[in-house]
Amino acid sequence: MTNSESATSAVLDPAATPVVEVRNVTAGYLPGVNILNSCSLVANQGELIGIIGPNGAGKSTLLKSIFGLVKVREGGIFLQGEEITNLKANKLVAKGVGFVPQTNNVFPSLTIQENLEMGLFLKPKGLKERLEFVTEIFPELGRRLTQRAGSLSGGERQMVAMSRALMMGPHVMLLDEPSAGLSPVRQDEAFLRVKEINKAGVTTIMVEQNARRCLQICDRGYVLDQGRDAYTGTGRDLLNDPKVIGLYLGTLGQDD
Structure with missing residues (x-):
């Protein structure tokens, strides 16, 4: 396993423009306090990228920096070659970036369908087509469109949140801990849904605390430590790397 600098350069395909590229980003919430320190990441077309640590x-913080929710102080973020550093979230949605936060990710007083409609506020004319698309991936929701989101379980709310982000037909999906707080069965369902979203052609970047399961399904992974990408490689390589196992999977991994 190489360090992040050499590994990041190794995944760049000179014949293709990455869907998302984070170049040496330094960012944080408070003045003078950096959470990310020269952090880099590349997501190519159709990849499922896992971020653990x-x-x-x-x-x-890395996901929120990509989505314009945390101020980037140094470095740059690019979407299909276009710089989007510190662009507002609504403009990023219009450019094809979807974001699913870990908590408070549905409108509990609205029905499932109304939540999905909120995801299409920039393109309301495409409602029927997009509803058909997301309910093919999440058929359970298609049968319960009139149910209020506030009555759903945590796993069901996660499905609604991911479906709403899919309504705009994003090029890339940012998922912040999709399995957090779920039962083991619901966690497995969440990871299956992430794979289905990715197979539908959506480049996916996922942050996960369930490190072992994340690496099992992702094409490539990044291990963050103290705001830097300490290791990167294929999910399989990271799962079998002695340093990653010793430093991270021993405490973060969950045995099947």
Whole structure:
């Protein structure tokens, strides 16, 4: 396993423009306090990228920086070659970036269908087509469109949140801990849904605390530590790397 600098350069395909590229980004919430420190990441077309690491490593901050929710102080973020550094979230949605936060990710007083319609506020004329698309991936929701989201379980709310982000037909989906707080059965369902979203052609970047399961399904993984991409490689390589196992999977991994 190489360090992040050499590994990041190794995954760049000179014949293709990455869907998302994070170049040496430094970012944080408070002035003078950096959570990310020269962090880099590449997601190519159709890839499922997993981001793991200890608590406080900057995993969620990285996603929020891509989505314009955390100020980037140095470095740059690019979407299909276009710089989007510090662009507002609504403009990123219009450009094809979907984001599913870990918590508070549905409108509980609205029905499932109304939640999905909220995801299509920029393109309301495509409602029927997009509803058909997301209910093919999440057929359970298609049978319960009139149910209020506030009555759903945590796993069901996660499905609604992911479906709403899919309504705009994003090029890339950012998922912040999709299995957090779920039962083991619901966790498995969440990972299956993530794979289905990715197979539908959506480049996916996922932050996960269930490191072992994340690496099992992702094409490539990044291990963040103290705001830096400490290791990167294929999911299989990271699962079998002694340093990653010793430093991270021993405490973050969950045996099947």
